[in-house]
Amino acid sequence: LPGIATVRIAFTTERATRRLIAVGSGKGGVGKSTLAANLAVALAGRGMAVGLVDADIYGPSLPRLMKAEGVRPTAKDKQLLPVATDLGVPMLSMGQLVAPGQAVAWRGPMIGSALGQLLDADWGATDTLIVDLPPGTGDIQLTMIQKYRPAGAVIVSTPQDLALIDARRAIDLFTKVQVPIIGLIENMAGYACPHCGGISHPFGSGGAEAEAERLGVPFLGRIPLDAAIRAASDAGDPPARHDDEGGAAFRAVADRLYE
């Protein structure tokens, strides 16, 4: 593949017929779903057969980010068929299994079976699934890890101490169960003021890189805090496809997954 060197992450189990990459965070709102969507779109842009699974049952946002809101997946022989998107990335979301706006109040076993439906769907030729996990270290993360053995995990954090403390917990969980940490991504890094052009750091600066070094995990790069990223995401037009600073940052991080 152009620009992509040898694959650092390897299959970890016989069960996995396709590689699962988990995208996690300790804290909500740090941009985990934004990263999951844009990593998938950027890898698809490099010619990879990537699918996207939204396992964030409590706050599924990938349908909006991928312009697939309100699209119900169909099923064949009791197996779900992923929803095709215009972005070259088939996807399935917990949000597509419930009515829009409906709160999900499921206990562990229900959640586990819903997750199974998404991951065991008919993914066809897709060889890599990016899985957007809910924040934290709960039921979904454990089911996903034990039953589906991700090939690796990417952890997203802002540079802020509070987010980093939680990111450390997420890293600890994956490490304990021997899922390799592909690396840590710093999101919402420096903000370029559209008025004066000056760079400010609302959530601090460099924290995730320093933390990655401390924990001995790779640092995969930083994504700026950028109003254009928020606007494009809300419009279902993933910024990873844009020819601007934000787009370049997402593509650079995606390429580092396979360094």
Ligand code: ADP
């Ligand atoms: P999480 O999945 O961690 O809860 P989201 O990906 O849903 O977080 O992001 C939370 C909000 O922050 C969304 O409105 C998203 O558009 C916005 N956002 C995420 N990353 C950035 C960024 N780098 N610049 C600007 N807005 C961002």
